Amino acid sequence: MKSEKKIEAGNEVNSRCLKCKDVTNHTIVAIADGKIAKVVCNVCGGRHNYRPDKPQTAAAAKRKTTRAATIASAKSAKIEAQYDDLxxxxxxxxxxxxxxxxxxxxxxxxxxxxxxxxxxxxxxxxxxxxxxxxxxxxxxxxxxxxx
Ligand SMILES: [Zn+2]
Incomplete structure (x- = not known):
């Protein structure tokens, strides 16, 4: 059985660090709603929001959705313009x-x-x-x- 690593302050996780511009080892310093909120980079010591080392992060998924919504609304704006014109x-x-x-x-x-x-x-x-x-x-x- 695969055991999930417990999310606890003081544990180490991999997170993207903007200062190091890389995925580095971080120490969890704050938890919110059972999720890692803040981490401290073990390499540069910078404290920042947790950025998971995963290709499909929640933020990326959200960006994708927003982009699709933008395209959809641009399309509907075009239809509305044509409709108003007619x-x-x-x-x-x-x-x-x-x-x-x-x-x-x-x-x-x-x-x-x-x-x-x-x-x-x-x-x-x-x-x-x-x-x-x-x-x-x-x-x-x-x-x-x-x-
Ligand atoms: Zn760093």
Missing amino acids: LTGRDPSKALVYSMTDIFKEDDLLNHPVFGLGIITETVMPNKIEVLFREGSRLLVCGRLCR
């Missing part, structure tokens, strides 16, 4: 109420009970319409199209 000058009160059996055409303004106002950007034969809503494009079913 809706400019439109009268929402004249929007057609969406129904699966009605027939729509490109550029129609649509009012969907769930997604709200949208613009039909494309008609897809034989019975689908691509609609741009504020949150993005959706393919909806409509009455059979004829051209």
